[in-house]
Amino acid sequence: MTDSWQAHLLTLFPDMFPGPLGVSLAGRALQKGIWSLDAKNLRDFASDKHRSVDDAPAGGGPGMVMRADIVAAGIDDARARLHDAPVIYLTPRGAPLTQARVHELANGAGAILLCGRFEGVDERVIEARDIEEISIGDYVLAGGEIAAMVLLEAIVRLLPGVMGSAQSGLDESFEGGLLEYPLYTRPQDFEGRAIPDVLTSGDHGKVSAWRRAEAEIATRLRRPDLWAAYKARGTREE
Numbered sequence: 001m002t003d004s005w006q007a008h009l010l011t012l013f014p015d016m017f018p019g020p021l022g023v024s025l026a027g028r029a030l031q032k033g034i035w036s037l038d039a040k041n042l043r044d045f046a047s048d049k050h051r052s053v054d055d056a057p058a059g060g061g062p063g064m065v066m067r068a069d070i071v072a073a074g075i076d077d078a079r080a081r082l083h084d085a086p087v088i089y090l091t092p093r094g095a096p097l098t099q100a101r102v103h104e105l106a107n108g109a110g111a112i113l114l115c116g117r118f119e120g121v122d123e124r125v126i127e128a129r130d131i132e133e134i135s136i137g138d139y140v141l142a143g144g145e146i147a148a149m150v151l152l153e154a155i156v157r158l159l160p161g162v163m164g165s166a167q168s169g170l171d172e173s174f175e176g177g178l179l180e181y182p183l184y185t186r187p188q189d190f191e192g193r194a195i196p197d198v199l200t201s202g203d204h205g206k207v208s209a210w211r212r213a214e215a216e217i218a219t220r221l222r223r224p225d226l227w228a229a230y231k232a233r234g235t236r237e238e
């Protein structure tokens, strides 16, 4: 057994990992053993001599589809090493990723991440292995690898011992259902623009109130969807 948060990846491009997750905050955490990464090539689960993992879509149409039997073999292999962890397929058809789901995943033991290529994965393995489908946004990437990295970076920074100051996680965007307030630092004058007076007043109460108001304004103007959810929650709690 290991105490590390375990990321098991199934991909046709294992060399893409850890990639950007090998440097900075996530990279240091990887070195410290706070999380671990195991990227397996799905071709290792193919049985024919060409190591083929895909075939033409039933019913016709463009592109190729990843075979259910090969994906299932990869998942079963990962599950043998990481029991009871969610299996997540990164796909634009998935549920939009949220900070709430990122927290849940960070609180678990790890995840098995399936990175698709080609047109996608045979639907039957998604059902048969109870795979969760997650999208990182309404746009289409060439494959799931970079989406998996996005998900992992979001998770890893929440693991205990990764973020420098515990406070830096509390005020940020999405944590209270609001976007974060704007930030300023020196110089006091930048091209004729001053730092708002309240921030240099030394009055912590006023600073908090100002930040709260600015977070609300930003959320209302930029993300009417988040704002509506925030307001609905407030009324229910009152």
Ligand code: ADE
Pocket (backbone or CB within 6 Å): 090, 091, 092, 134, 135, 136, 137, 138, 139, 140, 141, 142, 143, 144, 147
């Ligand atoms: N694979 C391709 N596009 C994707 C997206 N938007 N989110 C997650 N996985 C993907």
